Amino acid sequence: YKLQVPGGGLLWDEYEIASTVIDADVWINVPVAKTHGSKVTCCLKNHFGIFPGTTYGWNKARGNDTHGPIPHWPRTLDETWVDLVLVSRVDLNVVDMIQGTEGGAFGGEPKRSNLIVAGVDPIATDLVVAQLMGFNPDDFEFADLGVQRGLGPGRIENVDVRGADPFALQSRFIKAGIDNDGD
Numbered sequence: 434y435k436l437q438v439p440g441g442g443l444l445w446d447e448y449e450i451a452s453t454v455i456d457a458d459v460w461i462n463v464p465v466a467k468t469h470g471s472k473v474t475c476c477l478k479n480h481f482g483i484f485p486g487t488t489y490g491w492n493k494a495r496g497n498d499t500h501g502p503i504p505h506w507p508r509t510l511d512e513t514w515v516d517l518v519l520v521s522r523v524d525l526n527v528v529d530m531i532q533g534t535e536g537g538a539f540g541g542e543p544k545r546s547n548l549i550v551a552g553v554d555p556i557a558t559d560l561v562v563a564q565l566m567g568f569n570p571d572d573f574e575f576a577d578l579g580v581q582r583g584l585g586p587g588r589i590e591n592v593d594v595r596g597a598d599p600f601a602l603q604s605r606f607i608k609a610g611i612d613n614d615g616d
Contacts, residue, residue: 436520443512443578444504448520451485455521462526462555466533466562467541468609470507474538475562476526476555477514477575481505483521511574518555518584526558527551530565537609544606556585557592564589567605 435449442448454460464479472478481493481503490497494505504513530548534541548565552558556579560570570576570589579585586592589599 438516438519440519440582442516442519443582444509444516445513448516449485449488449500450483450521454483459524460522462523463529464526465529466546466550466566466606467538468535468566468606469538470510470609472507472510472573473559473563473566473568473606475528475559476523476552477518477559478510480514480517480521480523480555483517511578514575515578515582515584518579519582523555525551525553526555528558528562530562533566533606535606535608541607541609544604546602546604548602554585560586560589560592561594561599564599565603567603 434452434455435447436455437447438445462476462479464475467474469478484493484503486493488500489503490500493503496502504510528550530546530550532543532545535544536542546565550558550562550565552561556576560573560576563570563573576585576587580587
């Protein structure tokens with residue numbers, strides 16, 4: 434489907450999204466917590482999986498003969514993530530933090546936390562995961578951009594956390610390198 438971002442996009446006004454996701458009765462997003470560039474990759478980043486390879490190419494970062502790549506540039510990731518939340522509807526996010534990756538999503542090392550995090554709001558869930566990974570959730574632009582578009586809690590203090598305290602369970606993940614690979 435070609436879907437228009439309600440109210441206009443922060444990066445693009447229209448995205449092509451896999452019909453299997455849009456037509457599904459329920460969408461459960463199941464990312465693994467990793468570091469990727471200067472960011473964490475979790476619920477929001479996992480939305481890139483809804484871009485169809487038949488449209489954007491099987492290496493979605495490169496595109497194909499008829500279509501350009503997905504918007505996967507470090508300076509615009511947050512805008513893309515918020516746009517994707519606006520055009521899709523995830524019903525539940527279940528984050529695997531049993532064993533994530535630190536130091537880069539591709540060239541990093543395993544990082545064991547033995548945690549599972551679940552939440553309905555992908556922005557709120559990512560803020561909690563960022564805290565658990567030892568990062569300052571206030572440093573992530575997607576939270577502010579989400580609030581500007583009527584999404585998310587804005588700040589981790591506004592997240593209704595159930596269960597154990599994320600501050601008590603945090604374990605510092607090593608950031609990835611500037612090239613997004615950890616090299």
